[in-house]
Amino acid sequence: MISHQRKFRSNARSHAMAKHLINKGHKVTLFVTANMSRLRILQSNWEGVDIIETPDLLWGKLRSGWDLWSLISRMIYFYLHDKPYDLVHCFETRPATIYPALFYCRRNQVPLITDWNDWWGRGGLIDELRPYFYRIFFGRLETYYEEKFRTLGAGLTVISTALARRAEDLGVPRERICYIPGGTFPDFFCVRSKEECRRQVGLQLSAPILGFSSLDSHLDLEMMMQVLSIVAKKYPEVKLIITGKPGKSVRNLAKKYYLSNNVYFTGFLRFEELSTYLSCADLFILPFPNKIYNVGRWPNKIGEYISLGRPTISNPVGDIKKLFETYNIGLLANWDPDDFADKIIYLIENPSIANQLGENARQVAVHRYNWSILINRLEEFYYNILERDRR
Numbered sequence: 001m002i003s004h005q006r007k008f009r010s011n012a013r014s015h016a017m018a019k020h021l022i023n024k025g026h027k028v029t030l031f032v033t034a035n036m037s038r039l040r041i042l043q044s045n046w047e048g049v050d051i052i053e054t055p056d057l058l059w060g061k062l063r064s065g066w067d068l069w070s071l072i073s074r075m076i077y078f079y080l081h082d083k084p085y086d087l088v089h090c091f092e093t094r095p096a097t098i099y100p101a102l103f104y105c106r107r108n109q110v111p112l113i114t115d116w117n118d119w120w121g122r123g124g125l126i127d128e129l130r131p132y133f134y135r136i137f138f139g140r141l142e143t144y145y146e147e148k149f150r151t152l153g154a155g156l157t158v159i160s161t162a163l164a165r166r167a168e169d170l171g172v173p174r175e176r177i178c179y180i181p182g183g184t185f186p187d188f189f190c191v192r193s194k195e196e197c198r199r200q201v202g203l204q205l206s207a208p209i210l211g212f213s214s215l216d217s218h219l220d221l222e223m224m225m226q227v228l229s230i231v232a233k234k235y236p237e238v239k240l241i242i243t244g245k246p247g248k249s250v251r252n253l254a255k256k257y258y259l260s261n262n263v264y265f266t267g268f269l270r271f272e273e274l275s276t277y278l279s280c281a282d283l284f285i286l287p288f289p290n291k292i293y294n295v296g297r298w299p300n301k302i303g304e305y306i307s308l309g310r311p312t313i314s315n316p317v318g319d320i321k322k323l324f325e326t327y328n329i330g331l332l333a334n335w336d337p338d339d340f341a342d343k344i345i346y347l348i349e350n351p352s353i354a355n356q357l358g359e360n361a362r363q364v365a366v367h368r369y370n371w372s373i374l375i376n377r378l379e380e381f382y383y384n385i386l387e388r389d390r391r
Contacts, residue, residue, distance in 0.1 A: 004065025065094030119296025183371035189307035211281030311357035
């Protein structure tokens with residue numbers, strides 16, 4: 001498996017798949033971008049997965065698959081360590097992932113599978129997460145690398161049904177596409193007492209608390225501040241927990257709507273701390289406006305939410321709409337502050353209904369979207385690809 005993610009992203013898609021394949025008796029080598037190293041290749045083992053950290057000369061968010069030295073170091077590694085892999089799974093098709101993957105697969109005549117886990121170009125996340133100059137100079141390049149190599153592989157895994165349709169439009173045969181949404185870690189994110197977690201964190205036991213989980217991409221929160229200001233009129237002590245490290249713009253939004261006392265910024269949390277803070281919440285919010293990047297993505301935070309056994313309020317967009325309508329794990333609201341706030345207040349005032357939705361969510365996390373279940377779909381897809389390749 002070749003990824004542009006870093007080693008510490010233990011809940012990343014590639015890491016989750018690798019770990020659960022190991023649990024099923026397979027051997028996996030996962031190539032990641034080194035956390036800090038700029039020159040040396042580092043090797044380690046993580047829960048049975050052989051980790052190869054390749055150096056990168058860039059810094060921060062730029063260490064994400066675009067560095068030429070990272071590409072070259074991976075090519076050199078494959079040339080010097082010609083290990084007999086049965087197949088290569090490439091996570092996203094940025095230069096430092098796709099070119100080493102193609103090099104190895106063509107040299108050793110093994111099948112290549114690519115993974116598509118976000119809608120980046122053509123109106124996608126690049127328009128939301130990148131500065132204006134980046135969109136101007138690199139927008140076409142991002143779209144090129146996102147689309148160009150999808151038809152070259154023997155198979156394609158996608159995180160959303162919209163990306164599956166987009167792949168078909170690019171010419172990928174339907175039988176070569178495997179839909180695998182973001183999975184859950186229900187053994188790690190288990191149901192915990194709100195009271196116990198609030199005492200541990202130091203939050204009021206009686207105040208309504210909402211939760212929003214993110215690492216560094218805090219999208220669509222302005223409307224949520226409007227929502228929170230409406231809820232605060234009825235429940236002045238309401239709090240919104242926001243995890244991760246949001247930019248100054250999010251903190252300024254809290255000040256703009258006079259909500260500084262109603263928003264609790266946790267800062268970066270260790271993966272082990274995340275469930276404690278999120279378990280303080282009565283319910284979770286998942287703002288999901290009808291935009292291209294949402295239609296084409298699967299928000300991994302929903303896996304955390306349902307695993308913790310709390311209801312979620314979101315919007316009827318993309319695969320989230322089908323998830324909520326199929327399994328009754330929360331409420332869907334219009335992209336409107338009043339309607340979103342009404343749904344929040346309704347669940348606050350009807351705890352029995354909220355508890356039932358939370359129980360439904362937990363069952364879905366354990367029995368439907370558990371990575372230990374989804375991995376069977378991936379394993380079967382691998383075997384089908386290998387059998388087709390042999391024929």
